[in-house]
Amino acid sequence: MxxxxxxxxxxxxxxxxxxxxxxxxxxxxxxxxxxxxxxxxxxxxxxxxxxxxxxxxxxxxxxxxxxxxxxxxxxxxxxxxxxxxxxxxxxxxxxxxxAPSIADLAEQYYEIHALPKKRKKGAANDRSMLDRLVLPRLGKQKVLEVCHRDIQTFHNSLKATPYQANRVLSLLSKMFELSISWGMRGENPAKGVEKFHEEKRHRWLSSDELSRLGAALDRHRNQKAANAIRLQLLTGARIGEVLSAQWADFDLDRGVWVKPSHHTKQKRTEHLPLAKAAVALLEKVHEAQRSGSNFVFPGRSKIKPLVDLKKFWRSLIADADIVDYRIHDNRHTHASQLVSSGMSLAIVGRLLGHTNPMTTQRYAHIADEPLRAAAEVMASKMNHR
CATH class of the missing domain: 3.30.160.390 (Integrase, DNA-binding domain)
Structure with a gap:
């Protein structure tokens, strides 16, 4: 040459x-x-x-x-x-x-972690966030090339929906933690990205609203869905736990609901004592059920449970003339009724399945009401000397 x-x-x-x-x-x-x-x-x-x-x-x-x-x-x-x-x-x-791309990492995350390790709904939510948000923005980038600034910029672009932005950030952080374990890179670029502030909902029904909701439940033509809501209100359970409940989970003689770990958010088995009204409701549902399904609230096919109450819920709260109230808020209503009756936050937290005591603290101001009423007793005695 x-x-x-x-x-x-x-x-x-x-x-x-x-x-x-x-x-x-x-x-x-x-x-x-x-x-x-x-x-x-x-x-x-x-x-x-x-x-x-x-x-x-x-x-x-x-x-x-x-x-x-x-x-x-x-x-x-x-x-x-x-x-x-x-x-x-x-x-x-x-x-x-x-080198693997973010799209490759997403598929491995979903197949190896989300599907086998998370609840069905959680895995579905991850799949939705990946397809709608993560992959269109980052999918073609190499895992090794993504830096902290990329994640920060992506998170900032979702500012209009802060709750969703924070869920996406948590998803990415978990994906990159796994990528380190899988030998794709050495550090987590999502670490240190500050989440947006989230305002916790403090919405529960007043006594008048609860009365109107009860009347609307009685009037509704879909009594199967109505009974699911009644059980949720009586137990404070998440609607997913109610709809996935099977008859084998209940001991109606003892009045106990044993929630399997794969149905609970905390992934642990929970033993929930049932009120007499809840037991009576379940006995009534069981007696009327002729499908022979294992599920308390079966769907169109007896081998699957009800999965969607959105249409039912919209018509129900419209009939009850209640605004800004979600199905999940029934847990808050259940808790607020217990706390306002003098039940301790610790007991309420256990009934709701809270693992973090701070989660129950949102009801702390209600817990003060029975104490304030008691304090007024002495004042009234002094005023009537």
Whole structure:
């Protein structure tokens, strides 16, 4: 192969050869210019790896406006310096090209973690966030290339929906934690990204609203769904736990609901004492049920439970003339009634299945009402001396 002292002027003057030729630079060993018979000129480097002594050749790019001689020589100098330190630019390029993308990580996360480890609803929520938000924005990026700034910018772009933004951030953080365990990268770029402030809902029914809801339940033509809501109000359970409940979970003689761990948010078995009214409701439902289903509230097919009460709920609260009230708020109504009756926050927390005592603290101001009423007793005695 011919050797020249390459420069911009020399490169521009080299004519098309009879056969493809590489002109090696006399000044920088391993740096050359490949010229094809059609006149196309590309910069290359050639080296031997220090570990195996294997000869490698890498094309840096085509000579022209996007890659000048000076830029190519500077790039070659850097890469050949890496070789002296034990690097292998060709292997690095292959690794980078075949490295997993965020789309690859998302699929592994869903198949290996979400589906086997999370509840069905939780896995479905993750799938939805991945498909709607994460993959359109980050899917093509390599896992190794995503930095803290990328996650911060993505999170900020979801500011209009802060609750959803925080759920997406938690999802990404878990995905990157797993990517570290799976050897894809060394640190979590989502770590340290501050979540948006979330206002906890403090909505529960007043006595008048609760009375109107009860009347609307009695009037509704869908009594199967109405009974599901009644059981939720009587137990404070999550609606998913109510709808997935099976007759085998109940001991009506003892008045206990044993919630299986795979149905509870905390993934632990819970033993919930039932009020007499809840037991009576369940006995009534069981007596009227003729489908022979294992589920307390079966869907159209007896082998599956009811899964969606959205349409029913909208018509119900409209009939009861109640606004800004969700099905999940029935848990808050259940808790507020217990606390206002003098029940301790600790007991209420256990009934609701709270693992963190701070979760029950939202009802603390209601717990003060019985104490305040008691304090007024002495005041009334003094006023009637």
């Amino acid at each position: 011919p050797k020249l002292r390459l420069s911009k002027t020399v490169v521009d003057k080299i004519a098309s050869p009879q056969a493809e030729t590489i002109f090696w630079d006399e000044a920088l060993s391993g740096f050359g210019l490949r010229v094809k018979t059609n006149g196309t000129k590309s910069y290359v480097i050639q080296y031997r790896t220090r570990s195996s002594g294997r000869s490698r050749r890498k094309t840096l790019g085509q000579h022209g406006p996007l890659l000048s001689f000076n830029e190519a020589k500077k790039l070659a100098t850097g890469l050949l310096s890496d070789v002296l330190r034990g690097g292998d630019p060709v292997a690095d390029a292959v690794t980078a090209r075949t």
